Amino acid sequence: MGKRLESLALRGLISGLLLLPYAWRVPLCGWVMARIIAPIAGYDRRVRENLALVLPDLPEAEVHRLVRDVPRNVGRTLIEIYSGPEFTARATATPLEGEGLAALDEAHRAGRPVILVTGHFGNYDASRAALIAKGYRVGALYRPMGDPHFNAHYVAAISRIGTPVFPRGRAGLGDMVRFLRSGGMLGLLMDQHMRHGAALSFFDHTAMTALSAAELALKYDALLVPTYGIRMENGLDFRIVVEAPIPRGTPEEMTQALNDSLERLVRDHLDQWFWIHRRWK
Incomplete structure (x- = not known):
C-alpha cells in the first residue's frame, strides 16, 4: 500500500506540473526534488556518502552545493521525460x-x-x-x-x-x-x-x-x-x-x-x- 501511495503522489505531482509552461515546470520540479523530496527520501545523505567515498578531499562548500544541485538535476530530468514534444524540441x-x-x-x-x-x-x-x-x-x-x-x-x-x-x-x-x-x-x-x-x-x-x-x-x-x-x-x-x-x-x-x-x-x-x-x- 505504501508504494502505491507513493506512486499516486508522484503521478499527481507530475500531472500538476504538466499544466505549467515548460520553462516554469522544469525548474520547479527540480526545486521540489531538491528541497522537499530529497531530504525525506534520504538522497541528501546518499550524495554525501558517495562523495565521501570517492572524492574525500572535496571542499565542504562543494559537497553542500552538490547535495542540492544533484537532486535538482534529477527532478528536472524526471519532468522533462514526461514533457514529450517540448523536451524533444529542447534536445534537438x-x-x-x-x-x-x-x-x-x-x-x-x-x-x-x-x-x-x-x-x-x-x-x-x-x-x-x-x-x-x-x-x-x-x-x-x-x-x-x-x-x-x-x-x-x-x-x-x-x-x-x-x-x-x-x-x-x-x-x-x-x-x-x-x-x-x-x-x-x-x-x-x-x-x-x-x-x-x-x-x-x-x-x-x-x-x-x-x-x-x-x-x-x-x-x-x-x-x-x-x-x-x-x-x-x-x-x-x-x-x-x-x-x-x-x-x-x-x-x-x-x-x-x-x-x-x-x-x-x-x-x-x-x-x-x-x-x-x-x-x-
Missing part, C-alpha cells in the same frame, strides 16, 4: 557533436547495429531524442519499475519520446534482438550497481558493472558508442555528444572503457550525475 535545439558522428552515419547507411551507451547523467534521454530526430532508428532498453501502475505511466512517457522500447529481461529480449539484427540502434544505461556484474573500476573504486552492452556489441557485430546529453547552464537546453566507438576487445576491457568515458564527463560536471544511486556496495 543544438547540433550534435563529437568524434562518433561519422561512425553513426556510416553504420546507419550500412544497416549495421549500434549499441548506444549512456549513464544517469544530465538527461539520459536527450541523446535518444536528438538521434531519433536526425532520422536514426533508436530503441531503448529500460528497467521496469517495481510498481506496475507507475511502470505503465513511465513506459507511456518514454514511448512519447520515441519507440521501440524494450523491458530488460526475458519479456523484451526477443524483440530487442530482432531490432538489433535489423540494423537498429539500441540505447541503454550501464552505470548502476549490478550484483552479478564484473568488478571494474569507477572513480578508482570497485564498481560491479554489467557487461551486457559490450557482450551485445561483440555478439551482433555492433558498434559500441558512448553518448551523453549534457545539461547547459540555462538548465533547459543540452549539448548532445557522441563519442568515438569503443575499440573491440574483451567485454571487460570494453566496459571499463565505458566506465572511464563516463567518469571523465562526471568529473567535469559533478552536479549532473545521479549520485543518489548506490553505485558502490
Whole structure:
C-alpha cells in the first residue's frame, strides 16, 4: 500500500506540473526534488556518502552545493521525460557533436547495429531524442519499475519520446534482438550497481558493472558508442555528444572503457550525475 501511495503522489505531482509552461515546470520540479523530496527520501545523505567515498578531499562548500544541485538535476530530468514534444524540441535545439558522428552515419547507411551507451547523467534521454530526430532508428532498453501502475505511466512517457522500447529481461529480449539484427540502434544505461556484474573500476573504486552492452556489441557485430546529453547552464537546453566507438576487445576491457568515458564527463560536471544511486556496495 505504501508504494502505491507513493506512486499516486508522484503521478499527481507530475500531472500538476504538466499544466505549467515548460520553462516554469522544469525548474520547479527540480526545486521540489531538491528541497522537499530529497531530504525525506534520504538522497541528501546518499550524495554525501558517495562523495565521501570517492572524492574525500572535496571542499565542504562543494559537497553542500552538490547535495542540492544533484537532486535538482534529477527532478528536472524526471519532468522533462514526461514533457514529450517540448523536451524533444529542447534536445534537438543544438547540433550534435563529437568524434562518433561519422561512425553513426556510416553504420546507419550500412544497416549495421549500434549499441548506444549512456549513464544517469544530465538527461539520459536527450541523446535518444536528438538521434531519433536526425532520422536514426533508436530503441531503448529500460528497467521496469517495481510498481506496475507507475511502470505503465513511465513506459507511456518514454514511448512519447520515441519507440521501440524494450523491458530488460526475458519479456523484451526477443524483440530487442530482432531490432538489433535489423540494423537498429539500441540505447541503454550501464552505470548502476549490478550484483552479478564484473568488478571494474569507477572513480578508482570497485564498481560491479554489467557487461551486457559490450557482450551485445561483440555478439551482433555492433558498434559500441558512448553518448551523453549534457545539461547547459540555462538548465533547459543540452549539448548532445557522441563519442568515438569503443575499440573491440574483451567485454571487460570494453566496459571499463565505458566506465572511464563516463567518469571523465562526471568529473567535469559533478552536479549532473545521479549520485543518489548506490553505485558502490
